[in-house]
Amino acid sequence: MLERSWPAEGVTRVPYWVYQDAEIYAEEQKRIWRGGTWSYLCLEAELPEPKSFVTTFVGDMPVVVTRGPDGALHAWENRCAHRGALVCMQPRGTAERFSCIYHNWTYDHAGNLTSVAFRKGIAGKGGMPADAKPESQAPQQFRVTALNGLVFGTLSKEAPSLEAYIGPDVLPRLKRVLRKPLKVLGAYTQVLPNNWKLYMDNTKDTYHASLLHLFFTRFRINRLTQGGGVFVSKDGAHHCTYTEMIEAKDDAYEKDGMRAAGSQSFSLESPEVLDQVDEFGDRVSIQILTLFPGFVLHQIRNSLAARQVVPKGVDRTELHWTLFGFADDDAAMTRRRLLQANLVGPAGYISMEDGAATGFVQRGVAASPERASVIEMGGADVGSGDSRITETAVRGLWKAWRSYMQV
């Protein structure tokens, strides 16, 4: 049991020990990542044919994701039943079977141990006793579900179906984007100098986007005066926010003298990097969707991506970006998506700052584990609404986190 007390104010206060404590980190691995949550594993398009595989992580756990000879999807812990070595060392490929290099114990695509080298010894000498149970330490196997081209897994037998887990508030927004077979455009990893929850906090924080990301504001890509809204699942765990395409003609930022507005007019010489085709026919220019614990789906104009959060200790997080388009994109759409890749990722005009800002929090709170964030924009509740000047989705994250962690 965790000996921690949450501030009396509830989810409008988040104590800083949540980002710092090694014991909390270990408990999260057990109760959240290996508990009753669904984690994003990969895109179905990364497993295009029978016998293909990729390796990934669920929290700290190394995982192999495969498509079996019959086309069924599987995921299992990348740990040999024998001595615990990684069974699969390649990031991706196709394989007839998976043999641990250490002692050649072998697994099928579902992660079942199928053979133990020299189990019966040679010429009656050596080998394992007849009653040995080498499979007693077998790698854990996930329940796996594909949803509109995304592959998710859970170790929980009790967790609801993936669609029920996401719930009716957020699921339609995911299906809004993922409506056709996907095509991978590429991937990279951004290393963030902070706890994984600071990144999820940041992604759910609709209040920061136009204030931190000046590129947004100066070019009027996303201002809080534009139309938009936020959806939050009942349990607070998942969220989706969107912004409409209409260019803002207002001067709310200028009137408030905000740094974001700037003192000089500023325009792009080559604005085609921002040219959007309204491919979903609903005039939404940006949609950010998160699923607890560590998945982000973005549509930023015509840039589409899956971002997977991989915690690497209390103060380090890897963000695995996979950018994609649709299999039927024409050359012009592919070019547009690749140009707009300049908006996102570690060098993205509008996402490079996220790693910096969340790192500033990790450093700023170093000596104040018992102090707390103030998260009262939009009040104290958790729910959907049509304003983005709110921290409702951030409070939702903490409502869900507290529920899983029993803190």
Added chain:
Amino acid sequence: MNLQYEVERLHARYAQALDADRLEDWPNFFTENGRYRIATAENEERALPLPVLSAEGRAMMRDRVQSLRHANIYEPQRYRHLVSGVLLEESSAHEVKSTANFLVVRTMQDGATLLFASGRYLDRIRVPEMQFEERVVVCDSRRFDTLLAIPL
């Protein structure tokens, strides 16, 4: 002209401009429609086109510099480029193809020093102007620490 010498000099001038924070000079190392792309070895090997950063023409490069100067927020930092192994692969009267290795060390304002990136430059250089028609920066790693603000 001694082409090997000229290409090495171009590398040196380019690295010096970035390392000395003369970002405004960066687009001028390219032809008007020159192309710049930071890629990863992994994506290149998978034949995936995703850039970490790209620009088609000097105007887009100037936009990148404007944004770094006036919009993007990042901690003060400096690069040190080390370029070696410059090879000329093919040349015609108007163009030379060249490859080179690079290391970029990044130093933050508190002194933290990191081997930030390593990889290869794959260049097409217009001669005799000695400007890049295309520079592809293929990073060995798929991993980038915190953010990549200044071009490589």
